[in-house]
Amino acid sequence: MLDISNLTCGYDSGFAIRDINLRVPAGEIIGIIGPNGSGKTTLLRAITRTLKPSGGVIRLEGQDIRRMKIRDLARKIAVVSQSAESGFMTVEEFVLLGRTPYYDRFRFLETKHDLQIARDAMASTDALRLKDQIMSRISGGERQLALIARALAQEPNLLLLDEPTTYLDITHQVGILDLIRRLNINFALTVVMVLHDLNLAGEYCHHLALFNKGVMHKFGLPEEVLDYRIIEDVYKTVVIVEKNPISRKPYVMAVSEAAKEAHRRQKMD
Amino acid sequence: MKNRSAHWAAALLILCGLLACVGIISLCIGAADIPLAKLFSALVQGGDTIERTILWDVRLPRILLGIAVGGALSLAGVILQGLFRNPLVEPYTMGISGGAALGVCLAIILRLGKIFGVWSLPAAGSIGAAAAIFAVYFLSIGKGGLNIRNLLLIGIMISFICSALITLIMAISKVEDLHGIIFWAMGSLEQPNQLLVRIALIVSVVALGVAYFFCLELNALLLGEEEAFHLGVNTETAKRLLFILAAIMTGLSVAVAGIIGFVGLVVPHFMRLFVGGDHRILLPAAWLCGGVFMVACDTLARTVISPTELPVGVVTGLLGGIIFIYVLCRRPEGKIRCSI
Numbered sequence: 208m209l210d211i212s213n214l215t216c217g218y219d220s221g222f223a224i225r226d227i228n229l230r231v232p233a234g235e236i237i238g239i240i241g242p243n244g245s246g247k248t249t250l251l252r253a254i255t256r257t258l259k260p261s262g263g264v265i266r267l268e269g270q271d272i273r274r275m276k277i278r279d280l281a282r283k284i285a286v287v288s289q290s291a292e293s294g295f296m297t298v299e300e301f302v303l304l305g306r307t308p309y310y311d312r313f314r315f316l317e318t319k320h321d322l323q324i325a326r327d328a329m330a331s332t333d334a335l336r337l338k339d340q341i342m343s344r345i346s347g348g349e350r351q352l353a354l355i356a357r358a359l360a361q362e363p364n365l366l367l368l369d370e371p372t373t374y375l376d377i378t379h380q381v382g383i384l385d386l387i388r389r390l391n392i393n394f395a396l397t398v399v400m401v402l403h404d405l406n407l408a409g410e411y412c413h414h415l416a417l418f419n420k421g422v423m424h425k426f427g428l429p430e431e432v433l434d435y436r437i438i439e440d441v442y443k444t445v446v447i448v449e450k451n452p453i454s455r456k457p458y459v460m461a462v463s464e465a466a467k468e469a470h471r472r473q474k475m476d
Numbered sequence: 477m478k479n480r481s482a483h484w485a486a487a488l489l490i491l492c493g494l495l496a497c498v499g500i501i502s503l504c505i506g507a508a509d510i511p512l513a514k515l516f517s518a519l520v521q522g523g524d525t526i527e528r529t530i531l532w533d534v535r536l537p538r539i540l541l542g543i544a545v546g547g548a549l550s551l552a553g554v555i556l557q558g559l560f561r562n563p564l565v566e567p568y569t570m571g572i573s574g575g576a577a578l579g580v581c582l583a584i585i586l587r588l589g590k591i592f593g594v595w596s597l598p599a600a601g602s603i604g605a606a607a608a609i610f611a612v613y614f615l616s617i618g619k620g621g622l623n624i625r626n627l628l629l630i631g632i633m634i635s636f637i638c639s640a641l642i643t644l645i646m647a648i649s650k651v652e653d654l655h656g657i658i659f660w661a662m663g664s665l666e667q668p669n670q671l672l673v674r675i676a677l678i679v680s681v682v683a684l685g686v687a688y689f690f691c692l693e694l695n696a697l698l699l700g701e702e703e704a705f706h707l708g709v710n711t712e713t714a715k716r717l718l719f720i721l722a723a724i725m726t727g728l729s730v731a732v733a734g735i736i737g738f739v740g741l742v743v744p745h746f747m748r749l750f751v752g753g754d755h756r757i758l759l760p761a762a763w764l765c766g767g768v769f770m771v772a773c774d775t776l777a778r779t780v781i782s783p784t785e786l787p788v789g790v791v792t793g794l795l796g797g798i799i800f801i802y803v804l805c806r807r808p809e810g811k812i813r814c815s816i
Contacts, residue, residue, distance in 0.1 A: 257702055281708025291703045292561065295753055307696050308708030315691060315756050316481070361707070 208233040208397045209254070209365060214263035216253040217421075224249050224421045227263070231365075236391050236398040238408035240432075241418030242442055247401040250418070251367050254399070255286055267365065281308035285358035287351075288369040293342035298353045301342050302329055305360030328359035331393070332386060348379035355386065359394075366390070368400035372407060380404070384411045405459045409433050410451065417441060433457040484757045487750065491764035495543070498768050502542075502775040503535050507782055537673045539771050541665050544673070544680040545733045546743075546770025547763040548725035551680075551687055553740030554747075554762045555722045558694045558755065559715060560624055566741035567726035570631035571608045574638030576730035577661060579604020581645045584656045594669050597660065598731040605727030608634055613719065624701070624715070662787030663734035665774045676732050683725050684763045690718055691755040698753065736770070736789045742796040743769055749803060769796070 209231035217223025224246035231237050239247045252258040254265060256272060265272045267283060285305070293301055305328070306321045317325075329335040334352040337345055342353065351371060358366055368387070372380040388411055390396050402408040408415055409429035417425040417432050419441045425432050435448040438459060445467060447460045462470075503519075504510050510518060510527055518527040552567040567573065583589065583600035592599065612634055616626040642661075646654060667673055693714040696704035705711050729736070747762045773791040780786060 255706055257705060277705065277710050278708035281706060284706075286703075286706040288703070288706075291699045293699065296698070300754070304696055304699065304707060307692055310692055312689070315688070 208235075208268065209399070210264075210266040210269075211250075211254075212264055212266075214250075214253060214260055214265060216249060216258050216260040216263075218249075218258075222246070222249070222421065223261070224253070224418070227423050229416060229423065229426065231397060231399055233364075233397050234391070234395050235413045236388070236400070236411060238412030238415045238429075239399065239401045239418060240403075240405060240408050240415055241424070245418040246421045247418050248369055249421075251286070251288075251369055251399070251401060254367060255284060256280060278308045281361060283363055284365045284367060285361040285363035286367045286369070287354045287358050287371055289373060291354060293350075293353075296342055297338065298334060298340050298342060298345065298356075299325065299329070299338040301353055302334070302338075302356045302360050305357040308361060324362065325356075325360050328356040331359065331390065332356040347374050348376075348382065351375065351379070351383055352386075355383070355390075359390070363396070365397045365399065368398065370401050370403055372402065372404060380407060387411070405433060405438070406451075409457045409459070410454060430457050433459055435459075484751070487757060487761055488764070491761060491768065494768045495764055495771070498771045498775070499539050499543075502539050502771050503531060505775065505779055506530070506535060537667065537670055538665050538774065540677050541667050541673045541733065542771040542774050543767035544676040545665065545729045545736065546739055546766035546768070548676075548680040548683060548729050548766075549736070549740040550743040550747075550762040550766025550769075551684055551759065552722040552725040552729075553744040554755070554758055555687060555694070555718050556740075557744055558697060559718055559722075560628055561698065561700070562628065563745065564741075565628065566738075567722065567729075568735070568737060568740065569628075569635065570723070570726070571612050571634030571638065572605050572631075572723055572726040573730050573735050574635040574642075575608025575611075576601040576605040576727060577735060578638045578641055578645075579607070580660055580734075581642050581657050584660070585645060585649045585653050598669075598672060601731035602727055605723070605730055608638065609720075609723040609727065613723075627719070659787075660734045663736035663789040664785075665733055665770075665788055666785075667732055672732055676728060679728055680725065680763075683721055684760065687718070687721055687759055688756075690714055691759055694718070694755040694759075734789075736792055738789075738793045738796045739766055739770060742800050746800060746803070 211227055211229040214227040215223060215225050222244070227250065239250060241247050249258065253260050254272070256277070267275070267280075272280060302325045303317055303321065306317055306325065309321065326335065329338055332352045332355050334349070334356045337349055337353065342350065345353070355371075366387075371383050371387070375383065384407055387398055387400070391398050400412075402412075412429060414427065415429050415432040416423055417437065424441055425437055433448055435446055438444075438446050438448070445462050447462060449458045449460065450456070451458045500512070500515070504512055504515055508526070508530060510531070514527070518525065519531055521528065549567055556565045556567065556570065557563060579600040579602075580597055583596050588596040588600065612627060612631045615630045616623050646657060649657070693704070693709045696707045696709045697711070697714070699707075701711050726740070743766045744758070744762050747758055747765050751757045751761045769792070770788075773795055774788050776795070777786040777788045777791045
C-alpha cells in the first residue's frame with residue numbers, strides 16, 4: 208500500500224526525520240508513537256506532500272507520490288488533522304468539502320452521487336444526526352466524527368490521522384478508535400495514525416512504529432514495541448508494562464516520583 | 477440541497493431586481509428629473525433631445541461605472557477575506573490603493589496631464605497600483621511559497637509608506653494641485669472617458685467569471701491552507717492567481733474612480749449574512765450587491781445637496797458603516813459571520 212524508503216525530510220529550523228523505512232501493508236492499522244518532537248507529524252506531512260523530502264521516495268500503490276497530481280493524491284489519501292478551521296458552516300457542508308477532489312473544472316454543484324456519498328460517510332460515522340448543526344457549535348467528540356466523515360467522503364484507500372483522540376475523554380477516545388477499527392474492517396481502509404496514548408496505540412494498532420529524535424527507533428507488533436526497556440530508553444521515564452487482562456495487549460503504566468521513592472524505602476526496610 | 481439551489485437562485489434574482497431598480501431610479505433623478513413615464517421614450521427615441529444626452533452621456537455611463545467598480549471592489553474583498561481568512565482585510569489594506577494614490581499625486585504635481593491628457597491619471601494610478609502589487613507580492617514570497625501572513629503585514633506597511641509620501645507631496649505642493657489631489661483621493665464615479673468606462677465594465681465582468689472558476693478552491697481554503705491541500709487543491713497556484721486577480725480589480729477601480737473605501741469591506745460581510753459563506757453563491761452575490769450599493773450611494777451623493785456633489789466615498793462610508801452596525805447589532809449572537 209504505502210512504501211516509504213530512505214525518507215529524509217525536515218524543516219528550515221534544522222529538525223528532520225532521517226532515513227525512514229516503513230512499509231504499510233494494505234488493510235492494516237499502523238500507529239506512529241514517540242515523544243513530543245520526535246518527528247511523528249513530520250512523517251505524516253511528508254506522506255501528504257505538505258513537506259518536500261530532501262531524500263528518499265514515498266510510493267503509494269507503487270506510484271511515487273511526488274509524480275502524482277495533487278487531486279489524484281487527494282482521492283487516495285484522506286487526512287484527519289487537528290488544524291482544520293471550520294467556522295460557520297454546517298456539518299453537511301463541511302463533509303461535502305471532502306468531495307472537492309472529484310469536481311470537474313466546469314462543474315460547480317455537487318451531484319446526487321456526491322450527496323449520497325457524503326450522507327453515507329456521515330451515517331457510518333454516526334454524524335448524520337449532526338448534519339444541520341454548525342461546526343463551531345458541536346462538541347470536540349462530534350467534531351472529530353465530522354472530520355472523519357469528511358475524510359471518508361474523499362473515498363480514500365489510505366486514511367491518515369494526526370492524534371485523533373487528543374482533547375477527548377475516555378468514552379470518546381474509545382468511541383473514535385472503535386469507529387476507526389470498524390472502518391478499517393468494513394471498508395478495507397488502511398490507516399496510519401499518530402497517537403500519544405501508548406495504551407490506546409497498543410490496543411488498536413496492528414503494528415507500531417516508535418519514533419525518537421527523528422529516526423524510527425523500533426517497528427513491530429505492539430508487544431514488541433511496548434517493552435518497558437524500550438519505552439524507558441526513549442521516553443526517559445520509568446514505566447511498568449503489564450498485559451490488559453481482556454485483550455491481552457500490553458499496557459503501559461507510569462510511576463510517579465513519590466511512589467518510586469516510597470517503593471525504594473520499603474525495599475530498604 | 478434542492479432547497480439550497482432554489483435559495484441561491486432567489487438570492488441572485490432579488491439582487492438582479494434590486495440592481496435594475498436602483499439603476500432606473502438613478503437614471504430618473506438628478507439635477508434634471510426625468511419622470512419614469514418619459515424614461516423609456518427618452519432613452520430609445522432618436523433625435524437630439526437634452527434628456528437623451530443626459531441619459532446616454534451622463535447618467536448611464538456613471539451607473540455602468542458604478543456597477544463595474546462596486547462589483548470589482550466587492551469581489552476583491554470576498555477573495556482577499558477568503559484567502560487570508562481574516563475579516564478585516566479589504567482591497568485597500570493591501571497597499572494597492574496607497575500605490576495608486578501615490579502615482580496619481582505624482583502625476584498631478586508633475587503636470588503629466590498636460591502631456592498625456594485625460595489618460596494620465598488612470599494610467600498613473602494603474603502604474604502605482606501595479607508597483608505596489610509587485611512590491612507586496614515579491615517581498616512576501618518566502619522560501620516555501622507565498623506567505624499569506626507576510627503578505628498582509630507587508631501590504632499594510634506599503635500602505636503606510638505610501639500615505640507618508642503622499643502627505644510629504646501635499647505639504648510641498650501648490651494650492652491648485654492640492655485641490656486636484658484631494659478631489660481624486662475622495663473618489664468619484666464621474667468619468668468623462670467613455671472608453672475607460674467600457675474597459676472597466678468588461679474587466680469587472682471577466683474577473684467575476686475567472687474568479688468563479690476558483691470558487692471550490694476558495695471554499696476549501698476556508699479550512700486553512702494545509703487542509704485545502706489535503707483536499708487536492710493546488711494552493712500555491714490558487715493563492716497566486718487569486719491575489720493577482722484581486723489586485724487587478726482593485727488597481728482598475730482606483731485608477732478609474734479614485735479611492736472609494738469601505739465597499740470591499742462591508743459588502744462581502746453583508747452578503748455572507750444573507751447568502752452564507754459558500755463562494756459558489758457568495759462571489760456573484762457580492763458582485764451584484766457591490767454594484768447595487770455603489771450605484772445607490774452615487775445617486776445619493778449627487779442628489780442630496782444638489783447641485784453640489786458629495787464625494788461618493790463619504791456616502792459609502794457613512795451608509796455602509798451605519799447599515800452594517802445596525803444589522804450586526806440586530807443579530808442575536810451579535811457576531812460577525814467572519815470565519816464563514
